Each structure stands twice: as structure tokens, then as C-alpha cells.
Amino acid sequence: MALITWTASQYGTNVGFADDEHQILFGKLNKLYDLATGGAARSAIGEQLDDLIAYVVGHFAHEEKEMQAKDFSGFAEHKAEHDALVGVCAGLQTKFHAGEAEVTEEVGQMVKGWLDKHIPTFDMAYAGALNS
Numbered sequence: 001m002a003l004i005t006w007t008a009s010q011y012g013t014n015v016g017f018a019d020d021e022h023q024i025l026f027g028k029l030n031k032l033y034d035l036a037t038g039g040a041a042r043s044a045i046g047e048q049l050d051d052l053i054a055y056v057v058g059h060f061a062h063e064e065k066e067m068q069a070k071d072f073s074g075f076a077e078h079k080a081e082h083d084a085l086v087g088v089c090a091g092l093q094t095k096f097h098a099g100e101a102e103v104t105e106e107v108g109q110m111v112k113g114w115l116d117k118h119i120p121t122f123d124m125a126y127a128g129a130l131n132s
């Protein structure tokens with residue numbers, strides 16, 4: 001079963017690129033979760049982990065560029081949230097490839113929990129500025 005399902009009511013930001021990228025991101029996260037909890041080869045899990053993290057980093061950079069372009073007042077606080085998650089992901093990525101950590105159910109739930117809070121609290125808050 002999918003870890004996370006995008007719906008406009010729960011995750012819609014009213015910003016087109018963000019909604020598109022969130023749906024792609026959710027798809028990549030679900031694929032990683034399915035591989036990791038379904039006993040896939042470690043190499044396949046690692047490839048998907050790298051792909052997801054690269055996508056997340058690109059998505060965050062895109063949001064940050066758009067917020068800066070509009071001189072959005074919540075930029076610094078929002079970027080700090082992004083940087084914190086990227087730090088956690090980079091740590092996991094390094095440990096995974098060193099054979100010192102695995103992608104677990106708890107990792108999936110942690111990322112889902114982060115998205116469940118971040119998108120409604122932070123991403124939805126930039127809609128007014130980005131659509132102006």
C-alpha cells in the first residue's frame with residue numbers, strides 16, 4: 001500500500017509547479033518505501049534513495065528561487081526547514097551507502113510526517129506571494 005497519497009484537499013498549495021513536483025516526489029517516496037519494505041535488492045533501494053534525495057533537493061531549490069524572486073517574508077524560516085530535512089537525508093544516504101543504516105518503515109514514516117506538516121504549514125503559506 002502506498003505510504004502517502006496526494007490529494008488537493010490535504011496537500012494542494014494552489015501553486016502549479018509545487019503541486020506537480022509534490023506529486024512526483026510522493027511517487028518517488030512511495031517507490032522507495034515499497035522497495036525497502038518489500039525486500040528488494042539493496043542496490044535497487046540505494047538507487048531509488050539517491051533519486052528521491054536528488055529530486056527533493058531540486059524541488060527545495062525551485063521553491064526557494066520562487067520565494068526569493070517574490071521577496072517572500074517567510075523565506076528564511078522556510079529554507080531552514082528544508083535545510084534540516086536535507087541534513088537528515090544526507091546523513092542517512094551516507095550511512096546507507098557505507099552499509100551502516102537501512103531504509104526502514106520508520107524512515108518512511110518520518111519523511112511522511114515531515115511532509116504532512118511542511119506542506120500545509122510552510123508550502124501553503126507561500127501561495128499568496130508566489131501567485132501575486
Ligand SMILES: [Fe+2]
Nearest residue numbers: 018022063123
Ligand atoms: Fe514543497
Ligand SMILES: [Fe+2]
Nearest residue numbers: 063118122123
Ligand atoms: Fe517547502
